Amino acid sequence: MTEKECSENCSSCSEKPKSTPNTQEKSDIHVKHVILVLSGKGGVGKSTVSVNLAYALSNHGYQTGLLDLDLHGPSIAKMLGIEDLHLQAMGDRIMPIAVTGSLKVVSIALLLNETDSPVVWRGPMKAAATKQFLGEVEWGNLDFLVVDLPPGTGDEALNIIQYAPNVEGAVIVTTPQDVAILDSSKAIKFVEMMKLPVLGVIENMSGMVCPHCGEVIDLFGKGGGEKAAARYKVPYLGAIPIDIEMRKAGDEGKPFIIRTPGETNPTWDAVDKVMENLITVIESRE
Numbered sequence: 104m105t106e107k108e109c110s111e112n113c114s115s116c117s118e119k120p121k122s123t124p125n126t127q128e129k130s131d132i133h134v135k136h137v138i139l140v141l142s143g144k145g146g147v148g149k150s151t152v153s154v155n156l157a158y159a160l161s162n163h164g165y166q167t168g169l170l171d172l173d174l175h176g177p178s179i180a181k182m183l184g185i186e187d188l189h190l191q192a193m194g195d196r197i198m199p200i201a202v203t204g205s206l207k208v209v210s211i212a213l214l215l216n217e218t219d220s221p222v223v224w225r226g227p228m229k230a231a232a233t234k235q236f237l238g239e240v241e242w243g244n245l246d247f248l249v250v251d252l253p254p255g256t257g258d259e260a261l262n263i264i265q266y267a268p269n270v271e272g273a274v275i276v277t278t279p280q281d282v283a284i285l286d287s288s289k290a291i292k293f294v295e296m297m298k299l300p301v302l303g304v305i306e307n308m309s310g311m312v313c314p315h316c317g318e319v320i321d322l323f324g325k326g327g328g329e330k331a332a333a334r335y336k337v338p339y340l341g342a343i344p345i346d347i348e349m350r351k352a353g354d355e356g357k358p359f360i361i362r363t364p365g366e367t368n369p370t371w372d373a374v375d376k377v378m379e380n381l382i383t384v385i386e387s388r389e
Contacts, residue, residue, distance in 0.1 A: 129268040130237035134168065134245040136385065138302065139263065139273040141294070143286025145254040148307035148343070149276045150178045151353055153251035155360040156274070159378035161206040162361075165246035168199065170236055171210035172263060173253040174222050174229055180212040184356020189213055196241040207243070209236050226258045233262040247385075254286075256293040264297050271388065272300035274340075274381065278308045279327040287328070291335050301337040302384050304328050305377055309342035312370055319344055319369070338384055341377040346370035 140156070142149040150173065157169040171179035180186040183202055190213045191198050199207035211222055211232065224232070242248070248267070252260050264270055273294045277287035287304070294301050306328025310319040322345065332339035343349075349370055352359040360374050 128234075128266060130234060130266050132237050132240075132242055132245075132248070132268065134242065134248045134267075134269055136246065136271040136389075137248045137250060137263075137267045137269055138271055138385065139250050139252060139260070139294075139299075140276065141252050141256075141260065141273050141290045142254050142276045143288070143290040144283055145176075147254075147276050147278045147283060147287075149254070150182060150251050151349065151359075152274065152276050152305055152307065153249055154179060154182045154353075154358050155374055156378060156381060157206060157208075157247075157249040158358050158360050159382060160247050160249070161203055163382060165205065166244060167206050168242050168245045168248040169202075169206065169208045170248060170250045171208070171212065172233065172236070172250055172259045174211050174224065174232065174259065175253065177210045177212040178353075179208060179251055180210045182353045182356060182358065183208060186212060186218060186356070193241065195239070197235070197239050198241050207245075209240055229258045230262050230266075233259065234266050237266055256290060260293070264299070270299060271385065272302040274302050275304045275331075275337075276307055277304060277328045277331065279306055279321075279324040279342075281324075281327065283323075284327040284331050288331055288335070291331070291337065295335075300388075301335070303338035303340035303381055304332040305340050305381075306342040308345045311345040312347075314347055338380075340380045340384070341373065343373045343377055344370055349374075 140149055140153045153169065157167050161167045169179060171177045185200050188200055199209045200213060201207050250263055275287050275290050277283045291301055308323055309325055310321045312319055329339045349359050360378060362371065
Protein backbone atom coordinates (compact mmCIF):
# COMPACT_ATOMS: atom_id res chain seq x y z
CA MET A 104 0.00 0.00 0.00
CA THR A 105 1.47 3.33 -1.07
CA GLU A 106 0.84 6.74 0.49
CA LYS A 107 -1.31 7.66 -2.54
CA GLU A 108 -3.42 4.50 -2.28
CA CYS A 109 -3.91 5.00 1.44
CA SER A 110 -4.93 8.65 1.08
CA GLU A 111 -7.43 7.75 -1.63
CA ASN A 112 -9.12 5.21 0.62
CA CYS A 113 -8.67 6.81 4.03
CA SER A 114 -8.90 10.56 4.40
CA SER A 115 -7.55 10.58 7.94
CA CYS A 116 -4.28 8.96 6.88
CA SER A 117 -3.63 11.75 4.39
CA GLU A 118 -3.48 14.31 7.19
CA LYS A 119 -0.01 15.32 8.28
CA PRO A 120 0.73 15.25 12.02
CA LYS A 121 0.21 18.72 13.48
CA SER A 122 2.74 18.37 16.25
CA THR A 123 6.44 17.84 16.72
CA PRO A 124 7.77 14.76 18.57
CA ASN A 125 8.19 16.93 21.67
CA THR A 126 4.52 17.89 21.82
CA GLN A 127 2.34 15.85 24.16
CA GLU A 128 -0.66 14.71 22.13
CA LYS A 129 -2.04 11.62 23.81
CA SER A 130 -4.79 9.62 22.11
CA ASP A 131 -8.10 9.12 23.85
CA ILE A 132 -7.84 5.39 24.50
CA HIS A 133 -8.97 3.72 27.71
CA VAL A 134 -5.99 1.57 28.66
CA LYS A 135 -4.30 1.19 32.03
CA HIS A 136 -0.90 -0.03 30.83
CA VAL A 137 0.83 0.08 27.43
CA ILE A 138 3.67 -2.43 27.04
CA LEU A 139 6.17 -1.92 24.22
CA VAL A 140 8.05 -4.89 22.76
CA LEU A 141 11.35 -3.78 21.22
CA SER A 142 14.42 -5.31 19.65
CA GLY A 143 17.65 -3.77 18.48
CA LYS A 144 17.72 -5.86 15.30
CA GLY A 145 15.35 -7.97 13.24
CA GLY A 146 14.89 -11.72 13.34
CA VAL A 147 15.15 -12.18 17.10
CA GLY A 148 11.55 -13.31 17.70
CA LYS A 149 10.04 -10.03 18.87
CA SER A 150 6.63 -10.72 17.30
CA THR A 151 6.58 -14.24 18.77
CA VAL A 152 7.13 -12.74 22.22
CA SER A 153 4.41 -10.12 21.61
CA VAL A 154 1.83 -12.72 20.63
CA ASN A 155 2.62 -15.04 23.51
CA LEU A 156 2.68 -12.16 26.02
CA ALA A 157 -0.70 -10.87 24.87
CA TYR A 158 -2.19 -14.36 25.15
CA ALA A 159 -0.60 -14.87 28.57
CA LEU A 160 -2.10 -11.61 29.87
CA SER A 161 -5.46 -12.55 28.39
CA ASN A 162 -5.29 -15.98 30.03
CA HIS A 163 -4.67 -14.24 33.37
CA GLY A 164 -8.04 -12.53 33.01
CA TYR A 165 -6.85 -9.16 31.73
CA GLN A 166 -8.63 -7.34 28.91
CA THR A 167 -5.78 -7.16 26.41
CA GLY A 168 -5.15 -5.44 23.10
CA LEU A 169 -2.36 -6.35 20.67
CA LEU A 170 -1.25 -3.64 18.25
CA ASP A 171 1.07 -4.59 15.39
CA LEU A 172 3.08 -1.46 14.62
CA ASP A 173 5.63 -3.24 12.45
CA LEU A 174 4.07 -1.43 9.50
CA HIS A 175 6.50 -2.63 6.84
CA GLY A 176 6.72 -6.23 8.03
CA PRO A 177 3.53 -7.12 9.92
CA SER A 178 3.39 -10.75 11.05
CA ILE A 179 0.97 -10.75 14.00
CA ALA A 180 -2.07 -11.61 11.85
CA LYS A 181 -0.29 -14.65 10.41
CA MET A 182 0.86 -15.82 13.83
CA LEU A 183 -2.71 -15.62 15.15
CA GLY A 184 -4.29 -17.31 12.12
CA ILE A 185 -6.41 -14.26 11.23
CA GLU A 186 -4.59 -13.12 8.08
CA ASP A 187 -7.72 -13.72 5.94
CA LEU A 188 -9.82 -11.32 8.02
CA HIS A 189 -10.16 -7.58 7.53
CA LEU A 190 -10.79 -4.70 9.89
CA GLN A 191 -14.29 -3.28 9.58
CA ALA A 192 -15.69 0.16 10.38
CA MET A 193 -18.73 0.84 12.51
CA GLY A 194 -19.67 4.46 11.96
CA ASP A 195 -16.48 6.45 12.44
CA ARG A 196 -14.81 3.73 14.54
CA ILE A 197 -12.53 0.85 13.49
CA MET A 198 -13.45 -2.48 15.02
CA PRO A 199 -10.49 -4.63 16.11
CA ILE A 200 -10.47 -8.37 15.50
CA ALA A 201 -11.57 -10.25 18.61
CA VAL A 202 -9.33 -13.33 18.86
CA THR A 203 -10.81 -14.32 22.23
CA GLY A 204 -13.27 -12.70 24.62
CA SER A 205 -10.40 -10.81 26.22
CA LEU A 206 -7.92 -10.34 23.35
CA LYS A 207 -8.35 -7.84 20.50
CA VAL A 208 -5.93 -7.25 17.63
CA VAL A 209 -5.18 -4.51 15.10
CA SER A 210 -2.58 -4.78 12.34
CA ILE A 211 -1.94 -3.01 9.05
CA ALA A 212 -1.99 -6.51 7.53
CA LEU A 213 -5.73 -6.60 8.25
CA LEU A 214 -6.24 -3.63 5.91
CA LEU A 215 -4.27 -4.86 2.91
CA ASN A 216 -6.04 -6.36 -0.10
CA GLU A 217 -3.18 -8.80 -0.72
CA THR A 218 -0.93 -10.39 1.90
CA ASP A 219 2.15 -9.58 -0.21
CA SER A 220 1.29 -5.90 -0.71
CA PRO A 221 4.15 -3.69 0.54
CA VAL A 222 3.48 -0.64 2.70
CA VAL A 223 5.50 2.18 1.13
CA TRP A 224 5.17 5.03 3.62
CA ARG A 225 7.32 7.86 4.91
CA GLY A 226 7.39 9.14 8.48
CA PRO A 227 4.28 11.39 8.40
CA MET A 228 2.11 8.52 7.15
CA LYS A 229 3.40 6.28 9.93
CA ALA A 230 2.58 8.93 12.52
CA ALA A 231 -0.94 9.34 11.15
CA ALA A 232 -1.49 5.56 11.14
CA THR A 233 -0.27 5.26 14.73
CA LYS A 234 -2.70 7.97 15.86
CA GLN A 235 -5.51 6.26 13.98
CA PHE A 236 -4.78 2.81 15.39
CA LEU A 237 -4.92 4.28 18.87
CA GLY A 238 -7.62 6.92 18.82
CA GLU A 239 -10.00 5.67 16.12
CA VAL A 240 -10.14 1.98 17.11
CA GLU A 241 -12.94 0.75 19.36
CA TRP A 242 -10.60 -0.91 21.85
CA GLY A 243 -13.04 -0.65 24.75
CA ASN A 244 -11.61 -0.64 28.26
CA LEU A 245 -8.22 -2.37 28.26
CA ASP A 246 -6.01 -3.44 31.12
CA PHE A 247 -3.05 -3.87 28.77
CA LEU A 248 -2.12 -2.90 25.22
CA VAL A 249 0.89 -4.85 23.93
CA VAL A 250 2.61 -3.03 21.05
CA ASP A 251 4.80 -5.03 18.66
CA LEU A 252 7.32 -2.56 17.21
CA PRO A 253 9.68 -2.94 14.26
CA PRO A 254 13.40 -3.43 14.92
CA GLY A 255 15.40 -0.40 15.96
CA THR A 256 14.55 2.95 17.48
CA GLY A 257 12.91 4.86 14.64
CA ASP A 258 9.59 6.53 13.83
CA GLU A 259 7.21 3.87 15.12
CA ALA A 260 8.79 3.70 18.57
CA LEU A 261 8.89 7.49 18.88
CA ASN A 262 5.31 7.83 17.65
CA ILE A 263 3.80 5.34 20.08
CA ILE A 264 5.62 6.93 23.00
CA GLN A 265 4.31 10.34 21.89
CA TYR A 266 0.69 9.37 21.28
CA ALA A 267 -0.09 6.48 23.64
CA PRO A 268 -1.18 7.22 27.22
CA ASN A 269 0.06 5.25 30.22
CA VAL A 270 3.14 3.69 28.61
CA GLU A 271 4.30 1.34 31.36
CA GLY A 272 7.65 0.43 29.85
CA ALA A 273 9.37 -1.82 27.34
CA VAL A 274 10.39 -5.44 26.97
CA ILE A 275 13.66 -5.98 25.09
CA VAL A 276 14.03 -9.16 23.01
CA THR A 277 17.48 -10.34 21.98
CA THR A 278 19.38 -13.44 20.93
CA PRO A 279 22.58 -14.53 22.73
CA GLN A 280 25.28 -13.63 20.21
CA ASP A 281 27.40 -10.49 20.59
CA VAL A 282 26.03 -8.63 17.54
CA ALA A 283 22.47 -8.96 18.84
CA ILE A 284 23.48 -7.94 22.36
CA LEU A 285 25.14 -4.80 20.95
CA ASP A 286 21.91 -3.79 19.24
CA SER A 287 19.73 -4.71 22.21
CA SER A 288 21.94 -2.51 24.41
CA LYS A 289 21.09 0.40 22.12
CA ALA A 290 17.38 -0.41 22.56
CA ILE A 291 17.80 -0.39 26.35
CA LYS A 292 19.52 3.00 26.23
CA PHE A 293 16.80 4.33 23.92
CA VAL A 294 14.11 3.35 26.44
CA GLU A 295 16.08 5.04 29.21
CA MET A 296 16.45 8.18 27.04
CA MET A 297 12.66 8.23 26.72
CA LYS A 298 12.51 8.12 30.55
CA LEU A 299 10.65 4.81 30.53
CA PRO A 300 11.48 1.70 32.56
CA VAL A 301 12.82 -1.46 30.94
CA LEU A 302 10.45 -4.15 32.19
CA GLY A 303 12.92 -6.87 31.31
CA VAL A 304 15.18 -8.58 28.81
CA ILE A 305 14.24 -11.86 27.14
CA GLU A 306 16.95 -14.02 25.55
CA ASN A 307 15.28 -15.79 22.63
CA MET A 308 16.80 -18.59 20.53
CA SER A 309 18.96 -19.50 23.52
CA GLY A 310 20.03 -22.92 22.32
CA MET A 311 18.22 -25.38 20.08
CA VAL A 312 16.16 -28.29 21.32
CA CYS A 313 17.19 -31.39 19.33
CA PRO A 314 14.03 -32.97 17.90
CA HIS A 315 15.56 -36.44 18.32
CA CYS A 316 17.13 -36.50 21.77
CA GLY A 317 15.70 -33.37 23.40
CA GLU A 318 19.12 -32.02 24.32
CA VAL A 319 19.80 -28.26 24.01
CA ILE A 320 22.59 -27.15 21.62
CA ASP A 321 23.94 -23.60 22.06
CA LEU A 322 23.93 -22.51 18.40
CA PHE A 323 24.23 -18.79 19.11
CA GLY A 324 25.94 -18.99 22.47
CA LYS A 325 24.26 -18.50 25.81
CA GLY A 326 23.83 -15.92 28.53
CA GLY A 327 24.24 -12.72 26.48
CA GLY A 328 20.80 -11.44 27.41
CA GLU A 329 21.39 -12.07 31.09
CA LYS A 330 24.72 -10.22 30.94
CA ALA A 331 23.12 -7.24 29.20
CA ALA A 332 20.38 -7.11 31.85
CA ALA A 333 22.97 -7.19 34.62
CA ARG A 334 25.07 -4.51 32.95
CA TYR A 335 22.16 -2.08 32.71
CA LYS A 336 20.57 -3.18 36.00
CA VAL A 337 17.23 -4.20 34.48
CA PRO A 338 15.21 -7.38 35.09
CA TYR A 339 16.24 -10.55 33.29
CA LEU A 340 13.09 -12.49 32.43
CA GLY A 341 14.63 -15.72 31.17
CA ALA A 342 15.62 -17.61 28.04
CA ILE A 343 13.62 -19.38 25.33
CA PRO A 344 15.30 -22.04 23.15
CA ILE A 345 14.89 -22.62 19.42
CA ASP A 346 12.29 -25.32 18.85
CA ILE A 347 10.73 -26.54 15.61
CA GLU A 348 7.37 -26.64 17.41
CA MET A 349 7.65 -22.92 18.15
CA ARG A 350 8.19 -22.26 14.45
CA LYS A 351 5.21 -24.46 13.56
CA ALA A 352 3.04 -22.62 16.06
CA GLY A 353 3.71 -19.29 14.34
CA ASP A 354 3.23 -20.68 10.84
CA GLU A 355 -0.02 -22.42 11.81
CA GLY A 356 -1.46 -19.38 13.58
CA LYS A 357 -1.64 -21.16 16.94
CA PRO A 358 0.48 -19.36 19.56
CA PHE A 359 2.80 -21.71 21.41
CA ILE A 360 1.70 -20.70 24.89
CA ILE A 361 -1.92 -21.81 24.40
CA ARG A 362 -0.87 -25.36 23.66
CA THR A 363 -1.55 -27.93 26.36
CA PRO A 364 1.87 -28.77 27.80
CA GLY A 365 1.07 -32.48 28.15
CA GLU A 366 4.33 -34.30 28.62
CA THR A 367 7.35 -32.33 29.80
CA ASN A 368 8.40 -29.87 27.12
CA PRO A 369 11.40 -27.64 27.94
CA THR A 370 10.38 -24.99 25.42
CA TRP A 371 6.82 -24.72 26.70
CA ASP A 372 8.15 -24.58 30.26
CA ALA A 373 10.60 -21.84 29.23
CA VAL A 374 7.94 -19.74 27.48
CA ASP A 375 5.57 -20.14 30.40
CA LYS A 376 8.27 -19.16 32.92
CA VAL A 377 9.34 -16.07 30.94
CA MET A 378 5.74 -14.89 30.60
CA GLU A 379 5.05 -15.51 34.29
CA ASN A 380 8.18 -13.54 35.22
CA LEU A 381 7.11 -10.66 32.98
CA ILE A 382 3.58 -10.61 34.36
CA THR A 383 5.00 -10.59 37.88
CA VAL A 384 7.12 -7.53 37.00
CA ILE A 385 4.14 -5.80 35.41
CA GLU A 386 1.75 -6.59 38.26
CA SER A 387 4.30 -5.39 40.82
CA ARG A 388 4.18 -1.94 39.21
CA GLU A 389 0.40 -1.56 39.42
